[in-house]
Each structure stands twice: as structure tokens, then as C-alpha cells.
Amino acid sequence: MPDQVQLRVDGKAVTVPAGATVAVAVALAAGFCRRSITGEPRGPVCGMGICFECRVMINGEPHCRSCQILAEANMDVRTNG
Amino acid sequence: MSVRVYDAVVVGAGIVGAACADRLSREHLNVAIVDRGLVGGGATAAGMGHIVTMDDSEAQFALTRFSQQLWIELRPELPADVEYRQCGTLWVAADEPEMQEVIRKHRYYGERGVATSILTRMELAELEPKLRPDMAGALLVPEDAVIYPPCAARFVVARAEQHGAETFLGGTVERIDNGSVLLTNGTRFSAGIVVNAAGIAAPALTSTLDIKPRKGHLVITDRYPDFVRHQIVELGYLKSAHSVTADSVAFNVQPRATGQMLIGSSRQYGADHSQVDDIILSRMLRRAFEYIPGLARTSALRAWTGFRAATPDKLPLIGPWPEDRRLLLATGHEGLGITTSLGTAALLADHVVGRTPRIQPEPFLPARTFLEHVHA
Amino acid sequence: MAETMRRNFDVLVVGAGPAGLAAATSAARVGAKVGVVDDNPAVGGQIWRGEVSKATSDASNWAAKLHSLGVEVICGAQIVHHDIASRVLFAETRFALLEIRFSKLILATGARERLLPFPGWTLPNVMAAGGLQAMVKSGLPISGKRVVVAGSGPLLLAVAAYLRAHGAKVLAICEQASWNSLASFASGLLSHPxxxxxxxxxxxxxxxxxxxxxxxxxxxxGREALERIIISRNGTQREISCDYLACGFHLVPNVELASLLGCALEGGCVRVDDAQQTSVAGVFCAGEPTGIGGLELALIEGQIAGIAAAGKSERLRELRGRRRKAQQFARRLEKAFKLRPELKTLPDSGTIVCRCEDVTHARLARHSSWRDAKNQTRCGMGPCQGRICGPATQFLFDWDPGSVRPPLFPTRVESLASVSYIAPAEHSQLTGERQ
Known part of the structure; x- marks a missing residue:
């Protein structure tokens, strides 16, 4: 297993350690995960899949909890998804 | 125990009871609204909130169309959280026989002043790209709309209160008898008229009513803006919803103003517990995937059930009850209570003040259940 | 449609934190065929969550132990639905639906932090205390970052120590409890060496x-993310610039699954008997859902549940004695970190309380009950299903939490359609037979 994983967040390449979650990649690349229904920026809160604040779109699938999914090479992550 | 005296007591603060209370208080009656639960907390909260003109019968058409026009008149006053959205209904034909039904419906609505348009397969695919592309076509009824019913009920109750109505929540009605309403907590109301608008609970208070709970399931998804744009209903719905005995499912999806989708529908008789029935739920959802395969991959937030108040002839009971001269009924709306609440209230108020109603009241008079045996 | 995978165990454990791991290993040691299912990417729960930078950890040691005992571990799978009468749970992974059958079930679903709303709490980088720790364990660089740790409970200290050890500048730990209540708690520690x-x-x-x-x-x-916070200390307010606020007000037990299965609750916790069995026969519960008690109690309860669920009784006497002692500690904990009423006044009218549906405090304050508020404002109706705003409104407005509805977590619609699915032809045959 390689030590590093490269993926894209909003089209931008990000490298994270292998085993890191998508939430970490998003924190490094974008600073927030989604816009709330009134437009506020939101990022991870509970870190354990309960609060749903860290939702992003992964490979076209919306509403994915980025804190519960490990980053994979070439993943396409979109904030506000 | 003191007795609270009103001109009218409305039992039930669902959308139907709320509308009746509003209408009667605007006729300068002194009105009380009584409900064992919340405003709009029963079938009103459990249903879809589709404002729709239907054509199962002339009477149903008259009441739904009249009611829809009342909603359109009310629209400018509705607060934002009622989320009135004129998204239109698409009646989807899966095959040629159903396309014949589209043509028949188009003519029927047109003859009665409701503009609709027939969509070809291509036009339908363009309008609703998530639908399976091999549908035969559809009928678009553009004036149909969706609302968020609990907030609509709250708005209508608040309007009644502005006209002097008073709301009593959390007290269960034990008995209605000749202008008197007794709650289980001992509270007693005395009124010139009592309106039984208790939905499926109505027969518990007016024992000879033939109203049966008809269970339905719904699923709500997370937000998928623009996934579907209209309330989309299969025309097979007509066949399945017509059945008054067997369990049935039919494809019916609704875009909420939030971007969420409600997926329905199911109809069951004789199911008296409110738990989700996984077998019916599966059948209902698989029916939906036959029309919109992409729904399978959307995220469901909740599944729940509700009970529609169904009458044998599928028309509501609106008007005086022959066994109690002070009792009026406003119940039995089955799956159309949100739409027909306003028309129901208008018919009831016209009856109370002796005004000529804007539609024929006879088909809805509760006396009909006395006069004839209704065959299913 | 995604495939349905099927598993069958003597003992199924839900949750791979301390209680679940203790339960699984105990049951496996006495011969049961055991499965563990957890929604996180790896075992360990929150307290033993593995670190990306470390090859071995408590989590990896536990994983090795489970493997050697022949316990099947299913991670990244969330329980979404059940058919308890048929002894089945349904779990969803990113790609499949799992139908897991069992004879005995052990719920070790842990706890979450209680998050209380205050103006600005929705800004990015305001996180739960354990939430920030989990993010750092998952690879978030924290070295040199300025962090304020705030809220209530012993977790704050553990998180602060962890963050500091990983290079964070922990500027302060803010505990809402008074010095007096902490002092009496600390003196009570003397009886727990x-x-x-x-x-x-x-x-x-x-x-x-x-x-x-x-x-x-x-x-x-802050504008798009946290820049500074205002802290009240002994009634005086001060402003602190920081990169992260790690803030949680003690813990809330995760009782949703137990509740959905029909297990009786008492005081917001799952009621269990001497063998950790709930009111539903064959369903056991261990760890935080039976009452917030910390690591030691979770391990003991897990062992009891594991042995009892496997139908054995060895060591139970000794374990029960240890459990009594640990429960005393739990009661002290609850008393020491009781939330002060002033915290109810933190949100202003515009503060969002329900983060999924952006429902403000002012909109909620108009309603008489949780159900009424849900109906009228959609508070608690978003994807977290009220797991964050439910405990908050319980504290703010004294609202009783409502019943739990399926699915337990947001679920792909296709999974709901595959749960207990019987094809229409088969179904009509079945009903035909019944008639």
C-alpha cells in the first residue's frame, strides 16, 4: 500500500496519508464541506458519522459522509454535494 | 364542571377541521377547535400535500376543482413555510392503452374548463429526464400544486383565531351529543352546531358512520433539487386506487419545495397498526423504480405510514347528519383531504348560513349513506 | 440494484468500541460464532480509533485479537433496519445491503457528544471535542494550530492531552462545571485507584x-471559518483568537437502535438486567447506552454481555462485583458534570439549533413540544434525524425525544426496497395460502 493518496477536491489535487478520511482531504483543500440550506459554510463536527455536516459528493454520489469514508486514489470529491 | 359555550365546536384540527373553523369564524360564528393532538398532526402531516383536480366521478371533479380554485385564491396570503408550488401533475402513460386514457382525460378536463396538454414520449423525456425513456406519453395538468400541509393547517387555524376562534389541544373528545361535546378530561362544550372533522377517528364519535382507515406508506428522500420537476403519477394508479378491497401500490413521486422527494403510494385496508410494513414498502418502491430507476440510489431519510379516512363510495361526507340535528360531518376525504379541505369548508359554511353553494352539495350529503346501499 | 449479502452468527455485536470488542472476544472465547458490525472504517470505536500515521495501535491490536478468535468483523456498515421477530438486522455499506441473522444480539452502540448551540457554533472548525480528535487521528494536521477545548466532562482533558501531544497549542480548557463540584469528584477518585x-x-x-x-x-x-471565540469565565468575557474550538458538553448515549428494537429505556438509557439483557429477550446491551460510565465500565459490561449472550456463566460473579464499583464512579461523573442552567441562555434568537434544516432558536421557541416543532419547522427531520438537535432541545426546552422510526440512518432507497422483499408473485401466493 502506498504511503500517500492523491485525489481531487473541487478539481484541485490533494495528497493525504493513506488511511486518511475524505474529510481530511476536504479540510486541506477547501476548508468546508457543504453549504447549509441557508448558505452557511459547514465542516465536520462529530467526526463519527452522526452529524452529517461533512457531506460531500464523491464520484458523483451526493450526500456522502466524508468523515466515514477513506480517501482513495483518483476519487473525485465535490464540496456542497 | 363549567360548560364552555360556542356557536360551533369543530372536532379535529387537521386541515379539514382547520378550514371549517376558519370558514365558520369568518361567518361571525363563535368557534372552538378541539383536537387530542397537534394542529395538523394526524393524516394532514402524514400525507403528501398534493393540490390536484381529480376525475373519478363528476362529483369528485367538481369538489377537487372548486377546492383547487379556492387554494389559488388563497395563495397570495399563504406564508412561505406553506411552500405552495405550482409544479403541475404529470399523469404518465406506460403503454398505448394508458395513452388512450391520457386522451380521454385531456378531453374530460378540457370540456370542464381545465387546460391540460398531452405530451409525447419525446416531450415527456425532455420534461422529466429521470423517467424511464420508453414511456408512451403523459398528460400535464399545469395548475396542480404541492404544499407542506402541517404549516397550511397551522396557518388556517391561526386565521380562524384572528376571527375569534379558540383552539383546545391535547383533550380527547369522548362524546358528541345534540350540541354537547364532552372531553375525557371532563371539559364540556355546548354549541349550536358541532362539526365532526375527526378523520379516521370520526366513527368513534358518530358510531354509525361507515369510514374505514386505509393505510398508506410514504418515503422521503434527502435533497435532490431538480431530480423530478412535477408530481408524477402513473395512470395505472386509476386501476389500483379504484380497488376498495385489495392492497395496492402505485407509483407517485412528488418534488418538495426543499428539493426532497416524497415517494408513494400504497393503499391497504384492514391494517390497523401504524408500523411500516416492509413487504408493502418494497413493492411500492420497486414500482417507483420501474418508472424512475435512479430513485434506487437516492438516500431515504424516513419511511412512515398514515391512515386515510375512506368511505365506500370514495366521496367525503359533508353536511348535516340525519341522526343528530346539531351535528355536521366533514370527514371521509380519503387521500384528497388537503385539496378538498377548502371546498368542504365552503360547502359547510354555505349550509350553515343558508347560502346557495357554488357546487352541488348533494353528492356529499351524509344522508346518502342512509338512502341507498352503496356497492363497491 | 445492489446485491444483498447474507451472514449468520450465534452472537452479533453492534459497535466495535470497547464494550463491543470486550463482548465479542468474551463470547468468542467461550465458543460462540461471533460477528461484529461497525459503521466506522475500522474497529476501536472513538476512544481507540486508530491513527493513520501509526502502524500499530490499540485498534490494530484488537483487530488482530478478533481475527485470532475467528470473529468476523464488518466495518463501514451501518445498521439501518431490522426484523427483530426474525432475528435479523439490515446493514448498509457503500455498495451493498447486508442481511445479518443472529441468535443473540449485543448492542454496544456507544455514545456521542452533547453539542449545545451558541452563536457561531455552526462555523467550520468549531467541532465536537472528540470530533476534532477523530479528525486528527484520521490525518488532519494539527501541529502548531491554536485550539481551545471547551464544554464539560472528562473527555475534554483526554482530547486536550491528545492534541497537545500531536503538536497543537492548546490555549485553554474551559469546563462549565464549578471548581467545587470537580473537587468533590476528584476526592471521590481516591476510592478508584x-x-x-x-x-x-x-x-x-x-x-x-x-x-x-x-x-x-x-x-x-469568523467569516467562512472560525477565527476567534468569546469565552465566559467566572462571569467575565474574554476574546481568544484560535484555529479550532473543540467543544462538547459531556456525552449522550446512542440508544436509537435499542429503541427501534423495542428495548425499554429508563432515564434516557437502555434498561438491562444483571446479565446486561434488555427488556427484549436475547438482546443485550453494554457500555454507554446503559448509562454513561466510561471505559472501565464499558469493558466489564461488554464481558458480561458476551459471556451471557453465549449462554455461559463463568466469571459473571466476579465481573458483577467490578461492575458495581464502576457504576459508582459513573454516578459521580454524572453529578460532577451536570450542566448549568445558564447554558440554556447561550443561543440568541437567530442561532441555528437544527443544523440540517437551519432552524433557529426563535422558530423553535414558539412550539410546545418536539413533535410540534418537528411538524412545523422540520427541526430534527434532516439526515442526522435529530441526533444533534434532539439532545440540545431536550436541554434547552425540556422536550421529550420522540420515537425512533425506520430507517435508523438515511438509507439508499434500494436498500429499503430489498428489506424483507418478497416478489409480487410469491407474495400473492403467500396471501392466498393464508386465506
């Missing part, structure tokens, strides 16, 4: 970090 030792180690790790009692965040400020 193990706890006292842990406390002393923590104290050494935290040396030099200001520890403020009577202290809590009143406002978080």
Missing part, C-alpha cells in the same frame, strides 16, 4: 495548559 492514576497521568500531560472552571464559550466568530 485506577481512575486516580489515569487522572495523575493526564495532569502531567496537561501541565501548563490553563484549566478554567465556570467557563464556557458564548460566541464563535
Amino acid at each position: 485506577g481512575k486516580l492514576r489515569q487522572a495523575l497521568i493526564l495532569q502531567r500531560q496537561l501541565l501548563g495548559i490553563p484549566f478554567w472552571t465556570n467557563s464556557w464559550p458564548v460566541r464563535a466568530l
Whole structure:
């Protein structure tokens, strides 16, 4: 297993350690995960899949909890998804 | 125990009871609204909130169309959280026989002043790209709309209160008898008229009513803006919803103003517990995937059930009850209570003040259940 | 449609934190065929969550132990639905639906942090205390970052120590409880030598970090993310610039699954008997859902549940004695970190309470009950299903939480359609037979 994983967040390449979650990649690349229904920026809160604040779109699938999914090479992550 | 005296007591603060209370208080009656639960907390909260003109019968058409026009008149006053959205209904034909039904419906609505348009397969695919592309076509009824019913009920109750109505929540009605309403907590109301608008609970208070709970399931998804744009209903719905005995499912999806989708529908008789029935739920959802395969991959937030108040002839009971001269009924709306609440209230108020109603009241008079045996 | 995978165990454990791991290993040691299912990417729960930078950890040691005992571990799978009468749970992974059958079930679903709303709490980088720790364990660089740790409970100290050990500048720990209640809690530790030792180690790790009692965040400020916070300490407010606020007000047990299965609750926790069995026969519960009690109690309860669920009774007497002692500690904990009423006044009218549906405090304050508020504002109706705003509104408005509805977590619609699915032809045959 390689030590590093490269993926894209909003089209931008990000490298994270292998085993890191998508939430970490998003924190490094974008600073927030989604816009709330009134437009506020939101990022991870509970870190354990309960609060749903860290939702992003992964490979076209919306509403994915980025804190519960490990980053994979070439993943396409979109904030506000 | 003191007795609270009103001109009218409305039992039930669902959308139907709320509308009746509003209408009667605007006729300068002194009105009380009584409900064992919340405003709009029963079938009103459990249903879809589709404002729709239907054509199962002339009477149903008259009441739904009249009611829809009342909603359109009310629209400018509705607060934002009622989320009135004129998204239109698409009646989807899966095959040629159903396309014949589209043509028949188009003519029927047109003859009665409701503009609709027939969509070809291509036009339908363009309008609703998530639908399976091999549908035969559809009928678009553009004036149909969706609302968020609990907030609509709250708005209508608040309007009644502005006209002097008073709301009593959390007290269960034990008995209605000749202008008197007794709650289980001992509270007693005395009124010139009592309106039984208790939905499926109505027969518990007016024992000879033939109203049966008809269970339905719904699923709500997370937000998928623009996934579907209209309330989309299969025309097979007509066949399945017509059945008054067997369990049935039919494809019916609704875009909420939030971007969420409600997926329905199911109809069951004789199911008296409110738990989700996984077998019916599966059948209902698989029916939906036959029309919109992409729904399978959307995220469901909740599944729940509700009970529609169904009458044998599928028309509501609106008007005086022959066994109690002070009792009026406003119940039995089955799956159309949100739409027909306003028309129901208008018919009831016209009856109370002796005004000529804007539609024929006879088909809805509760006396009909006395006069004839209704065959299913 | 995605495939349905099927599994069958003597004992199924839900949750791979301390209680679940203890339960699984105990049941496996006495011969049961055991499965563990957890929604996180790896075992360990929150407290033993593995670190990306470390090859071995508590989590990996546990994983090895489970493997050697022949326990099947299913991670990244969330329980979404059940058919308890048929002894089945349904779990969803990113790609499949799992139908897991069992004879006995052990719920070790852990706890979550109680998050209380205050102006600005929704800004990015205002996180739960354990939430920030989990993010750092998952690879978030924290070295050199300025962090304020705030809220209530012993978790704050553990998180502060962890963050500092990983290079964070922990500017302060703000504990809402008073010095007096903490002092009486600390003196109570004397009767729990193990706890006292842990406390002393923590104290050494935290040396030099200001520890403020009577202290809590009143406002978080920033444009697109947190920039600074205002802390109230002994009634005086001060502003602190920081990169992260790690803020949780003690813990809330995760009782949703137990509740959905029909297990009786008592005081918001799952009621269990001497063998950790719930009111539903064959369903056991261990760890935080039976009452917030910390690691030691979770391990003991897990062992009892594991042995009892496997139908054995060895060691149960001794374990019960240890459990009684640990429960005393749990009761002290609850008393010491009781939330002060002033925290109810933190949100202003515009503060969002329900983060999924952006429902403000002012909109909620108009309603008489949780159900009424849900109906009228959609509070608690978003994807977290009220797991965050439910405990918050319970504290703010004294609202009773409502019943739990399926699915337990947001679920792909296709999974709901595959649960207990019987094809229409088969179905009509079945109903035909019944007639």
C-alpha cells in the first residue's frame, strides 16, 4: 500500500496519508464541506458519522459522509454535494 | 364542571377541521377547535400535500376543482413555510392503452374548463429526464400544486383565531351529543352546531358512520433539487386506487419545495397498526423504480405510514347528519383531504348560513349513506 | 440494484468500541460464532480509533485479537433496519445491503457528544471535542494550530492531552462545571485507584495548559471559518483568537437502535438486567447506552454481555462485583458534570439549533413540544434525524425525544426496497395460502 493518496477536491489535487478520511482531504483543500440550506459554510463536527455536516459528493454520489469514508486514489470529491 | 359555550365546536384540527373553523369564524360564528393532538398532526402531516383536480366521478371533479380554485385564491396570503408550488401533475402513460386514457382525460378536463396538454414520449423525456425513456406519453395538468400541509393547517387555524376562534389541544373528545361535546378530561362544550372533522377517528364519535382507515406508506428522500420537476403519477394508479378491497401500490413521486422527494403510494385496508410494513414498502418502491430507476440510489431519510379516512363510495361526507340535528360531518376525504379541505369548508359554511353553494352539495350529503346501499 | 449479502452468527455485536470488542472476544472465547458490525472504517470505536500515521495501535491490536478468535468483523456498515421477530438486522455499506441473522444480539452502540448551540457554533472548525480528535487521528494536521477545548466532562482533558501531544497549542480548557463540584469528584477518585492514576497521568500531560472552571464559550466568530471565540469565565468575557474550538458538553448515549428494537429505556438509557439483557429477550446491551460510565465500565459490561449472550456463566460473579464499583464512579461523573442552567441562555434568537434544516432558536421557541416543532419547522427531520438537535432541545426546552422510526440512518432507497422483499408473485401466493 502506498504511503500517500492523491485525489481531487473541487478539481484541485490533494495528497493525504493513506488511511486518511475524505474529510481530511476536504479540510486541506477547501476548508468546508457543504453549504447549509441557508448558505452557511459547514465542516465536520462529530467526526463519527452522526452529524452529517461533512457531506460531500464523491464520484458523483451526493450526500456522502466524508468523515466515514477513506480517501482513495483518483476519487473525485465535490464540496456542497 | 363549567360548560364552555360556542356557536360551533369543530372536532379535529387537521386541515379539514382547520378550514371549517376558519370558514365558520369568518361567518361571525363563535368557534372552538378541539383536537387530542397537534394542529395538523394526524393524516394532514402524514400525507403528501398534493393540490390536484381529480376525475373519478363528476362529483369528485367538481369538489377537487372548486377546492383547487379556492387554494389559488388563497395563495397570495399563504406564508412561505406553506411552500405552495405550482409544479403541475404529470399523469404518465406506460403503454398505448394508458395513452388512450391520457386522451380521454385531456378531453374530460378540457370540456370542464381545465387546460391540460398531452405530451409525447419525446416531450415527456425532455420534461422529466429521470423517467424511464420508453414511456408512451403523459398528460400535464399545469395548475396542480404541492404544499407542506402541517404549516397550511397551522396557518388556517391561526386565521380562524384572528376571527375569534379558540383552539383546545391535547383533550380527547369522548362524546358528541345534540350540541354537547364532552372531553375525557371532563371539559364540556355546548354549541349550536358541532362539526365532526375527526378523520379516521370520526366513527368513534358518530358510531354509525361507515369510514374505514386505509393505510398508506410514504418515503422521503434527502435533497435532490431538480431530480423530478412535477408530481408524477402513473395512470395505472386509476386501476389500483379504484380497488376498495385489495392492497395496492402505485407509483407517485412528488418534488418538495426543499428539493426532497416524497415517494408513494400504497393503499391497504384492514391494517390497523401504524408500523411500516416492509413487504408493502418494497413493492411500492420497486414500482417507483420501474418508472424512475435512479430513485434506487437516492438516500431515504424516513419511511412512515398514515391512515386515510375512506368511505365506500370514495366521496367525503359533508353536511348535516340525519341522526343528530346539531351535528355536521366533514370527514371521509380519503387521500384528497388537503385539496378538498377548502371546498368542504365552503360547502359547510354555505349550509350553515343558508347560502346557495357554488357546487352541488348533494353528492356529499351524509344522508346518502342512509338512502341507498352503496356497492363497491 | 445492489446485491444483498447474507451472514449468520450465534452472537452479533453492534459497535466495535470497547464494550463491543470486550463482548465479542468474551463470547468468542467461550465458543460462540461471533460477528461484529461497525459503521466506522475500522474497529476501536472513538476512544481507540486508530491513527493513520501509526502502524500499530490499540485498534490494530484488537483487530488482530478478533481475527485470532475467528470473529468476523464488518466495518463501514451501518445498521439501518431490522426484523427483530426474525432475528435479523439490515446493514448498509457503500455498495451493498447486508442481511445479518443472529441468535443473540449485543448492542454496544456507544455514545456521542452533547453539542449545545451558541452563536457561531455552526462555523467550520468549531467541532465536537472528540470530533476534532477523530479528525486528527484520521490525518488532519494539527501541529502548531491554536485550539481551545471547551464544554464539560472528562473527555475534554483526554482530547486536550491528545492534541497537545500531536503538536497543537492548546490555549485553554474551559469546563462549565464549578471548581467545587470537580473537587468533590476528584476526592471521590481516591476510592478508584485506577481512575486516580489515569487522572495523575493526564495532569502531567496537561501541565501548563490553563484549566478554567465556570467557563464556557458564548460566541464563535469568523467569516467562512472560525477565527476567534468569546469565552465566559467566572462571569467575565474574554476574546481568544484560535484555529479550532473543540467543544462538547459531556456525552449522550446512542440508544436509537435499542429503541427501534423495542428495548425499554429508563432515564434516557437502555434498561438491562444483571446479565446486561434488555427488556427484549436475547438482546443485550453494554457500555454507554446503559448509562454513561466510561471505559472501565464499558469493558466489564461488554464481558458480561458476551459471556451471557453465549449462554455461559463463568466469571459473571466476579465481573458483577467490578461492575458495581464502576457504576459508582459513573454516578459521580454524572453529578460532577451536570450542566448549568445558564447554558440554556447561550443561543440568541437567530442561532441555528437544527443544523440540517437551519432552524433557529426563535422558530423553535414558539412550539410546545418536539413533535410540534418537528411538524412545523422540520427541526430534527434532516439526515442526522435529530441526533444533534434532539439532545440540545431536550436541554434547552425540556422536550421529550420522540420515537425512533425506520430507517435508523438515511438509507439508499434500494436498500429499503430489498428489506424483507418478497416478489409480487410469491407474495400473492403467500396471501392466498393464508386465506
